[in-house]
Amino acid sequence: MIRPATRVLAAELAAHAGESVEVCGWLHRRRALKSVTFLILRDRSGLAQVVLPAGGEDLPEETVLRVRGTVVPDSAAPGGAEVARAEVEVLSSRAAPPPFDLYRPAVPASLPTVLDHAPVALRHPLLRAPYEIGAASVAGFRAALDGLGFTEIHTPKVVSSATESGANVFALDWFGRRAYLAQSPQFFKQAMVGVFERVYETGPVFRAEPHDTARHLAQYTSLDAELGFVRDHRDVMAVLRTAVAGMTAAVAERAQRAVQALGAVLPEVPEEIPSLHFAEAMELLGADEPDLSPEHERRLSRWALEEHGSEFLYVTGYPMAKRPFYTHPEPGRPACSNSFDLLFRGLELVTGGQRLHRIEDYEAALAARGEPREPYAGYLQSFAHGMPPHGGFALGLERWTARLTGADNIRRTTLFPRDLHRLTP
Ligand code: AMO
Numbered sequence: 184m185i186r187p188a189t190r191v192l193a194a195e196l197a198a199h200a201g202e203s204v205e206v207c208g209w210l211h212r213r214r215a216l217k218s219v220t221f222l223i224l225r226d227r228s229g230l231a232q233v234v235l236p237a238g239g240e241d242l243p244e245e246t247v248l249r250v251r252g253t254v255v256p257d258s259a260a261p262g263g264a265e266v267a268r269a270e271v272e273v274l275s276s277r278a279a280p281p282p283f284d285l286y287r288p289a290v291p292a293s294l295p296t297v298l299d300h301a302p303v304a305l306r307h308p309l310l311r312a313p314y315e316i317g318a319a320s321v322a323g324f325r326a327a328l329d330g331l332g333f334t335e336i337h338t339p340k341v342v343s344s345a346t347e348s349g350a351n352v353f354a355l356d357w358f359g360r361r362a363y364l365a366q367s368p369q370f371f372k373q374a375m376v377g378v379f380e381r382v383y384e385t386g387p388v389f390r391a392e393p394h395d396t397a398r399h400l401a402q403y404t405s406l407d408a409e410l411g412f413v414r415d416h417r418d419v420m421a422v423l424r425t426a427v428a429g430m431t432a433a434v435a436e437r438a439q440r441a442v443q444a445l446g447a448v449l450p451e452v453p454e455e456i457p458s459l460h461f462a463e464a465m466e467l468l469g470a471d472e473p474d475l476s477p478e479h480e481r482r483l484s485r486w487a488l489e490e491h492g493s494e495f496l497y498v499t500g501y502p503m504a505k506r507p508f509y510t511h512p513e514p515g516r517p518a519c520s521n522s523f524d525l526l527f528r529g530l531e532l533v534t535g536g537q538r539l540h541r542i543e544d545y546e547a548a549l550a551a552r553g554e555p556r557e558p559y560a561g562y563l564q565s566f567a568h569g570m571p572p573h574g575g576f577a578l579g580l581e582r583w584t585a586r587l588t589g590a591d592n593i594r595r596t597t598l599f600p601r602d603l604h605r606l607t608p
Pocket of ligand 1: 402405575
């Protein structure tokens, strides 16, 4: 027979006043006073206070406990109730102390210390909070796109050709053949437009990024979407707006505790996100360059906030020379593209655009870039067999949560960052 669950979560204690309950968790803090000892237990829902006689249970922090006792309302306890007349059982003792005190309200550790000890450090309520926000964001992304008739897909992460650029790709040996870690699901999501019309994927992508910056990782989580029968990139931008609004709403609804703990300020997503052509952006910046620098992105974001009261800004029409070969040119202005970036709080959050869809355009684009056809033979099948005008986008999850939480480095919103220096833990 399966035993009925008797465990009550910390956050539910007050609703069980007067009852005999069981709570389980980690010993967050032990506080020995003259007349009583308090054990503060941490579980997935929050903190619970257990009251014992003076001198009770001299256990170190992070010991894993099961406590049985009676719930007594107490306005001074977290959640307004505590567990009294408690019996404490050790489920697992700890062999080593945490790298810093997890019970302190602020995090008394540097980023490298946190990353080196991630399995323990992330138990700190403030350090786990960004991942609650990330989880809610992905749920919101899925719900928004499900609502628009998209199908979720899962595509290979080991591939036979680079998708974004030949340079920053990790090569590996695949049963004696050369293979690569996928830089994006770009080719697969386009192919699946030929099957489902509208698809999305959330998953890891890999970039052999030689930069050591606060915004680049060698592995990150890409939220990708692709849709068929678009008029041009503006239809894609409208879908992206719905996805970002859905993500924001889901964070407000599902990650309230984390938002409050971090003092995160959620953005207003305008009905129509303001948009600037790349040529206009350059004029505004008084610059003449083929791409935006990080400083340009910050200045443009400030401009959007001042001029339009928006924390989001689309920059469209990027030079074709700076975009991948699958990018659709701007009609009547072939040096520009029907592509866009979405800037959010001073940082590029999303890249997207309309793609080529005719086989002859792909063949011409590859030839113009001096690329052989052979590595792309699988990809080109879709276009040889009829593809509608289509487009899509990819949003970097870690950058999104970093901007939402005000983190100065995306490693603060990446569980186990993989970069130039880090392969463990
Ligand atoms: P792109 O290469 O611009 O576009 O990537 C899309 C978004 O992913 C995030 N991002 C990164 N995040 C962390 N570390 C990195 N090294 C990193 N590189 C990119 C950014 C960026 O805006 N296939 C196209 C998308 C498309 O057109 O659909 C692509 O991958 O937030």
